[in-house]
Amino acid sequence: MRSVIILGSTGSIGTQALDVIRANPRRFDVVGLAVGSNRAELERQADEFGVEHTAVGIDEAVQLVRSVDADVVLNGITGSVGLGPTIATLERGMTLALANKESLIVGGDLVTRLAAPGQIVPVDSEHSAIAQALRSGTHDEVRRLVLTASGGPFRGRRREELADVTPAEALAHPTWDMGLVVTTNSATLVNKGLEVIEAHLLFSVDYDRIEVVVHPQSIVHSMVEFVDGSTIAQASPPDMRLPISLGLDWPNRVAAAGKPLDWTSAQQWGFEPLDESAFPAVKLAKQVGRAGGEYPAVFNAANEQAVAAFHAGRIGFTEIVDTVKAVVDTHESPSGVLTVDSLAEAERTARRAADLRIARA
Ligand SMILES: NC(=O)C1=CN([C@@H]2O[C@H](COP(=O)(O)OP(=O)(O)OC[C@H]3O[C@@H](n4cnc5c(N)ncnc54)[C@H](OP(=O)(O)O)[C@@H]3O)[C@@H](O)[C@H]2O)C=CC1
Ligand SMILES: CC(=O)[C@@H](O)[C@H](O)COP(=O)(O)O
Numbered sequence: 529m530r531s532v533i534i535l536g537s538t539g540s541i542g543t544q545a546l547d548v549i550r551a552n553p554r555r556f557d558v559v560g561l562a563v564g565s566n567r568a569e570l571e572r573q574a575d576e577f578g579v580e581h582t583a584v585g586i587d588e589a590v591q592l593v594r595s596v597d598a599d600v601v602l603n604g605i606t607g608s609v610g611l612g613p614t615i616a617t618l619e620r621g622m623t624l625a626l627a628n629k630e631s632l633i634v635g636g637d638l639v640t641r642l643a644a645p646g647q648i649v650p651v652d653s654e655h656s657a658i659a660q661a662l663r664s665g666t667h668d669e670v671r672r673l674v675l676t677a678s679g680g681p682f683r684g685r686r687r688e689e690l691a692d693v694t695p696a697e698a699l700a701h702p703t704w705d706m707g708l709v710v711t712t713n714s715a716t717l718v719n720k721g722l723e724v725i726e727a728h729l730l731f732s733v734d735y736d737r738i739e740v741v742v743h744p745q746s747i748v749h750s751m752v753e754f755v756d757g758s759t760i761a762q763a764s765p766p767d768m769r770l771p772i773s774l775g776l777d778w779p780n781r782v783a784a785a786g787k788p789l790d791w792t793s794a795q796q797w798g799f800e801p802l803d804e805s806a807f808p809a810v811k812l813a814k815q816v817g818r819a820g821g822e823y824p825a826v827f828n829a830a831n832e833q834a835v836a837a838f839h840a841g842r843i844g845f846t847e848i849v850d851t852v853k854a855v856v857d858t859h860e861s862p863s864g865v866l867t868v869d870s871l872a873e874a875e876r877t878a879r880r881a882a883d884l885r886i887a888r889a
């Protein structure tokens with residue numbers, strides 16, 4: 529029996545994790561649940577799964593992780609606010625099933641230095657796919673990582689055609705049903721930019737050897753190309769319960785966590801290059817990732833502000849990435865070792881700079 533703490537239990541990741549656990553009651557035991565503000569649903573979940581320890585808000589989530597023993601903590605909180613629980617989990621030596629990519633990207637070396645080998649198990653579908661592909665090869669044999677991107681709801685449009693798109697259109701993801709922030713990030717391709725940095729930090733592969741390819745069906749979740757020219761791809765219908773189940777009990781597979789592909793009917797899988805002039809976020813993220821230090825935190829913080837402003841009707845869609853770029857380009861990063869406090873200060877500065885630009889828009 530694996531004991532599990534779920535942070536963000538009312539969200540898209542959290543509720544799908546509970547689906548996996550509900551279907552496997554003799555394999556998993558929920559020992560802690562944390563949410564942002566949805567107390568009513570938290571109480572219902574605690575009642576259904578017999579959970580004694582619950583938390584509301586980020587300070588209580590950190591306290592929960594510090595005080596409750598578990599085999600694995602699933603971090604399914606949205607945003608860089610997830611950094612505290614990520615650090616607390618690693619410090620306590622528990623396995624971190626990581627959906628909250630922002631905490632790794634923002635924390636960078638600060639997080640990777642805390643993690644023992646294998647302590648972070650990626651839940652993000654692309655990184656789970658790569659981890660699965662790497663089970664049959666060694667690091668020295670890897671030539672490239674190839675991350676797939678659905679392309680989002682605006683795939684195929686030119687930049688001029690993106691200026692007036694609405695929040696509702698941005699939230700109409702073609703293949704995945706996810707929370708508001710990650711869905712918006714998929715539409716701008718910021719999500720794929722963040723995932724390139726995430727892949728670099730998880731798998732220690734240079735940015736020059738991490739590619740993005742658009743794959744509209746979201747069936748191939750990513751690929752590893754090896755030195756002999758072989759490519760191993762992980763394929764399954766788009767359903768997060770599969771990578772979540774692997775995150776909860778890596779490297780063991782949970783039977784029926786997802787449905788297999790149906791080979792009895794004709795299907796076509798497409799792959800196309802990313803249009804970087806319409807969607808410059810991946811290129812910008814690589815620049816930020818290479819710069820390292822606090823730049824990924826600045827990139828993410830500016831994006832969080834811009835996404836909120838877009839949904840509040842204060843800026844247009846293309847202004848999201850334009851704002852992020854302007855904040856990154858003008859940010860002056862002091863040299864020195866990253867600390868939790870220096871990161872928090874960098875984020876505050878970036879949020880202020882983004883807000884100022886948004887107010888002028
Ligand atoms: N959804 C998906 O399929 C995928 C998601 N991810 C990543 O997983 C993470 C979660 O995404 P998703 O599930 O879509 O997001 P959702 O918005 O659906 O859920 C977010 C969850 O976090 C909780 N939360 C928000 N703020 C706080 C806080 N301050 N303290 C404690 N809990 C908080 C929310 O609680 P409440 O309901 O009370 O507000 C909710 O349970 C993100 O980092 C995303 O990028 C990665 C790959 C796929
Ligand atoms: C399911 C998942 O992992 C998301 O992060 C997904 O990658 C979003 O789809 P995009 O490929 O459109 O960004």
Ligand SMILES: [Mn+2]
Nearest residue numbers: 652653654723
């Ligand atoms: Mn992903």
